[in-house]
Amino acid sequence: MKPVLLVLNLQLPAHLEQMAQSFPDFEVVYAPEAGQAEAAIAAHGARVQSVCTIGATGLSAAQMRRMPALRLVCAMGAGYENIDVAYAKAHGIAVGNGAGTNDECVADHAMGLMIAAVRGLVRLDKATRAGVWRSALPLPPNVSGKRLGIIGLGAIGAKIARRAAAFDMEIGYHNRKSREGAGYRYFGDVLSLAAWADVLLVATPGGAGTRHLVNAEVLDALGEKGFLVNIARGSVVDTAALAAAVRAGRVAGAGLDVYESEPAPPAELLELDAVVLTPHVGGWSPEAVQNSVDRFIANMRNHLDGKPLVSPV
Numbered sequence: 001m002k003p004v005l006l007v008l009n010l011q012l013p014a015h016l017e018q019m020a021q022s023f024p025d026f027e028v029v030y031a032p033e034a035g036q037a038e039a040a041i042a043a044h045g046a047r048v049q050s051v052c053t054i055g056a057t058g059l060s061a062a063q064m065r066r067m068p069a070l071r072l073v074c075a076m077g078a079g080y081e082n083i084d085v086a087y088a089k090a091h092g093i094a095v096g097n098g099a100g101t102n103d104e105c106v107a108d109h110a111m112g113l114m115i116a117a118v119r120g121l122v123r124l125d126k127a128t129r130a131g132v133w134r135s136a137l138p139l140p141p142n143v144s145g146k147r148l149g150i151i152g153l154g155a156i157g158a159k160i161a162r163r164a165a166a167f168d169m170e171i172g173y174h175n176r177k178s179r180e181g182a183g184y185r186y187f188g189d190v191l192s193l194a195a196w197a198d199v200l201l202v203a204t205p206g207g208a209g210t211r212h213l214v215n216a217e218v219l220d221a222l223g224e225k226g227f228l229v230n231i232a233r234g235s236v237v238d239t240a241a242l243a244a245a246v247r248a249g250r251v252a253g254a255g256l257d258v259y260e261s262e263p264a265p266p267a268e269l270l271e272l273d274a275v276v277l278t279p280h281v282g283g284w285s286p287e288a289v290q291n292s293v294d295r296f297i298a299n300m301r302n303h304l305d306g307k308p309l310v311s312p313v
Helices: 013-022 034-047 061-065 085-090 103-119 121-129 155-165 190-196 216-222 239-247 286-304
Strands: 004-007 027-030 048-053 072-075 094-096 147-151 170-174 199-202 227-230 253-256 275-277
Touching (some): 004 013, 004 034, 027 034, 034 048, 048 286, 061 085, 085 094, 094 286, 103 199, 103 227, 103 253, 103 275, 103 286, 147 155, 147 190, 216 239
Parallel strands (some): 004 027, 004 048, 147 170, 199 227, 253 275
8 A cells, every 4th residue: 555645734636636746656645624634644644654734733743653654744834833843853753844935925915914004904995985085084104114123033024124124114123142144123022122113023933932922011012003913823922912902002003814713713803993814824825835835845755865855844
């Protein structure tokens, strides 16, 4: 019987066919729902040699134990927070991701959310449809000239900074340490970055180390004229604290592509028209998804050929 390539994340039929054609010696088993994944592991676990997943779905140590032939796990996006990397590496399982495959798309989406939140585009759209003319509305602020504070100046954060520079925004950032040659103002902690910024943008990885990094104290530092944008992971922002801050007018608004309740919408924020929400599509476009599929195939091919992964974790 053929070894199995287990695919745990949503795929288009054409991309599943691309995987099957790329690896004809493998049986491709598609199981994008939790129940399907459990059934697939129960039925095929002994033959699974490669797993394709995403950071939000991940792959646990318990699941890996049930796949004794497993040799490769790849996340299609940049995130891999729910893959037990320590267990995998301790058991000779290579781990890769799709770093760089959707960076441009995420950066574009981040700018869209920022403009929509600061300019109040959703509220303006609703007002226009209701027959309200501009003279009855408050003046929406500029985006250009504002201070943008980026939490996480990695590859995506840097692309967002480049786009923001075209809007004549002043850019600051916080990382665990300053990034050599970045050319932007570095802040040693999130609180001081928030106090400086007009817009605080989250582009840092998720996981236990960044959970609720943006909390009530940080939001209070951002202030009543400040805006929050999150295109990273919902866990980084304390949703309840954000809802309370927006309701009380302690923060002007927010644009979120990710939230703690995924895939359910964030109930605390749904009635707040100062908050713009999208359903974790920042990295989704035909181009970005194809790039991610191509990268997974390149990682798996290199692994089968005994070469280093294109983008190892």
